Amino acid sequence: MQTRFGWRYFINVEVGQRTYKLFGTSQQLVEQLTAIGQGNAKISKGSTINVPCLAVLDKSKDGKYTNVVELLPQAGRQAGRR
Numbered sequence: 001m002q003t004r005f006g007w008r009y010f011i012n013v014e015v016g017q018r019t020y021k022l023f024g025t026s027q028q029l030v031e032q033l034t035a036i037g038q039g040n041a042k043i044s045k046g047s048t049i050n051v052p053c054l055a056v057l058d059k060s061k062d063g064k065y066t067n068v069v070e071l072l073p074q075a076g077r078q079a080g081r082r
Contacts, residue, residue: 009043013055013068020057022068032071 001010001021011029020072022032026043026076033041036053059065 011049011068011071013071015055015057020055020066020068022055022071023027036073 001008008023009026009029010023011032013020013022014041022029024032029043030041033051034052035073036051038049038051043051052074054074055068056070056072057066058069060067
């Protein structure tokens with residue numbers, strides 16, 4: 001996605017009926033996916049990964065946006081197991 005900071009990778013995370021973004025480098029996003037048990041996931045433009053997980057949300061510094069800070073395995077599910 002092109003942002004005011006240049007091209008950035010992100011993952012859309014659906015929470016309830018809203019969609020939030022988790023921004024990061026491709027390596028950071030792969031690390032987040034690995035933490036929720038999706039270590040084989042590949043980050044590429046337009047790819048779709050559907051996996052239940054918990055999302056930690058926080059307001060941006062200016063308070064305009066709500067961002068995803070971290071992804072965690074769904075309760076009762078261990079990272080690395082399917």
